[in-house]
Amino acid sequence: MEFSVKKFRERAKEMGLKVTPQRIAVYREIVSRKDHPSAEELYETLKGKIEGISLTTVYRTLSSLEKAGFVKRVPTLKDKVRYDARLEPHGHFICKKCGKIVDIEVTLPVSSELLRDVGEIKECSLVCYGICKECRNEKA
Amino acid sequence: MEFSVKKFRERAKEMGLKVTPQRIAVYREIVSRKDHPSAEELYETLKGKIEGISLTTVYRTLSSLEKAGFVKRVPTLKDKVRYDARLEPHGHFICKKCGKIVDIEVTLPVSSELLRDVGEIKECSLVCYGICKECRNEKA
DNA sequence: GTGGGTGCAAAGACTTTGCAAGACG
DNA sequence: CGTCTTGCAAAGTCTTTGCACCCAC
Secondary structure (H helix, E strand, C coil), X not given: CCCCHHHHHHHHHHCCXXXXXXXXXXXXXXXXXXXXXXXHHHHHHHHHHCCCCCHHHHHHHHHHHHHCCXXXXXXXXXXXXXXXXXXXXXXXXXXXXXXXXXXXXXXXXXXXXXXXXXXEEEEEEEEEEEEEHHHHHHHC | CCCCHHHHHHHHHHCCCCCCHHHHHHHHHHHHCCCCCEHHHHHHHHHHHCCCCCHHHHHHHHHHHXXXXXXXXXXXXXXXXXXXXXXXXXXXXXXXXXXXXXXXXXXXXXXXXXXHCCEEEEEEEEEEEEEEHHHHHHHC
């Protein structure tokens, strides 16, 4: 995915979000990674590169980015909260052994009247669990 | 869903799981409820009815039931871990406002060769987020 | 300049674990 | 009877919050 500071500034302005080096760094990192990092993982990556970044700021930044619609949470069975910068509906495969989460390209069976019965659907995603190729090979 | 102590005893025996009043009570409760209770919620319900039940036991029981294949975790955006006694693949709708989780009957677009690329799929579920009817009416 | 953002430390929510006592098979 | 389970309390993990200082606008 592409990251542009200019676009980030524009969208942030629309949402009334101040642009700080920390916010740019966190968002840029999520966008550029294909995995779906948690706050802790983002902090570990950024603490060397960015002068002023704390774990607290990462948590607060993620919360702001989520409220402003820049990122979404990824459904998991638990552990920590993970974030995704891809906003279009898509699926995730979660390895039960190593915890890795990779995207799956599927068209979701949503928007039937069945769903309308339930309430107003804002987002949908398919979640699959199993053992990834790497972990399966390891076992053998 | 139906609950039978006899069947529970049989399956538990197969899995090498001892049958205790606490385990019967926790499993019976999950099976009989249509929501997808967390450990805390189960404990709150059971502590009045069952003599010897602690929150710790509920946690440990859920872990045992999960390992033995009696229940599954429900994918969520976070909060606490929730459990489901329905084992067949199905979808969930999660209300972002009140946190309620209800089942959705859908056929999932799984088992394409697309998924096989990723690894071995054990389970799949569709997760939808939004605002449930009750919460939407409340707002109005 | 001023309101929002940041860092640190402390608190909070949820879950797991150690150990002694008790129950299932 | 031996082994697995329970309960209590304590520890552990992930996340949020209070407060003083600082920066983007």
